Amino acid sequence: MTQYVTHGLLRAADRGRDAGEEGRCVLHLDMDAYFASVEQRDVPLYRGRPLVVCHTSSDFCTHGVVATASYEARCWGVKAGMSVWEARSRCPHACFVHADIPKYLDNARRIRRLCERLSHRVEVFSIDEVFVDLTPLLRPCPPGEERWREALRVGRELKGEIRRRLGLTASVGIGPNKLVAKMASEFQKPDGLTLVTPEQLPDILAPLPVDRLVGVGERMRRHLRAMGVETVGDLARTPVELLEWKFGVMGRLLWEAAHGRDGSPVRAGGEEQEVKSFGHSLSLRGGTRDLEYLENTLLGLCDAVTRRMRREGYLGRTVALRLRVGYALGYARARSLDEYTDLTSPVYAAARDLLRREASSGLWTEPVTTVGVSVSQLRRREEGRQVTIWDIMDNREERLTAALDALRDRYGEGVVTRASLLGDFALSGMNLAR
Incomplete structure (x- = not known):
């Protein structure tokens, strides 16, 4: 899964808070072990077995980098970005195959077209991730619980369509903005469907380890731990002035993220992108x-x-x-x-x-x-x-x-x-x- 880039996501946090997010509804679709799932769908021999998809110039995948590992391979500690050599040492009985990028792109286009049936605002975030702005679709529904129930129904139907038409599973997160929807899609992988409403945000985010927050890598986690920050709730309670003094611009971005704030729009394909x-x-x-x-x-x-x-x-x-x-x-x-x-x-x-x-x-x-x-x-x-x-x-x-x-x-x-x-x-x- 492509790492989420916080600067693009959180830059408009203050604008989003001022505009009010209670009327927004964003869906994040994340395909499960995408490259590996496509190969397991197409080759019955790979199903139920550890499978490692590699970026490599070697005919027999003896070196290179792991692009995606199936969930069976992940149980052995194999993960994306790992060297093929290390993946073989951890899981020698796995099947190793070359990445077929044109095939994955073709399936990604078909997934995008299914999403575009729901909304004209569909943002392709990566080859296996899509944001869909459901706000216009749900506007006829009364705000509150009924609107969120309808959002869940839409998410469930989209997952079903992808399974029926493409034979693939996806995890879906739904929330009041892109940040929350992205995090929600990771809560019940694989094949999950998770809704996080604005009212639920404090209770759901606060107990999470701080490195579950998008934008917090291993290095940042160590710095935060040295400050006594172990959870997202700890980060939210930390004075923003202290975070800005310690980490500069990134400090405020993390503080906004810890409060679940994000005003960035879902940008449709072909829409003019502002120079950042x-x-x-x-x-x-x-x-x-x-x-x-x-x-x-x-x-x-x-x-x-x-x-x-x-x-x-x-x-x-x-x-x-x-x-x-x-x-x-x-x-x-x-x-x-x-x-x-x-x-x-x-x-x-x-x-x-x-x-x-x-x-x-x-x-x-x-x-x-x-x-x-x-x-x-x-x-x-x-x-x-x-x-x-x-x-x-x-x-x-x-x-x-x-x-x-x-x-x-x-x-x-x-x-x-x-x-x-x-x-x-x-x-x-x-x-x-x-």
């Missing part, structure tokens, strides 16, 4: 602990990000540093600026401070293998920004930046380079990941 952020990252072959090298790399990334922002006419306020240490999962740290900007200097200063803070934390047990930076909390440049005395200084950099952009537009990116980057071959004309 600009970012670049760079993989460092072999990794490095050299702080000066990392800072120079970060400067090049900030230069590239802000150039894109200027080209597309955006100002931003929140700077996020993204790191991967060794071969562990990546993580991010964020900081908000005092003013909106599209200039390199303030973005780099914030990102560099975050980098230095991480470097001094003592948590880098292995070399940094990926570094990235992104800018979010965007607004269009034509909306303007508040003028302060510091704009007298900023105008000098704006004129210099405009001149540099003009040179690069005419003669190419490598025609002019910051002096501190001249020695870094990795940053000269680098092909950056967005």
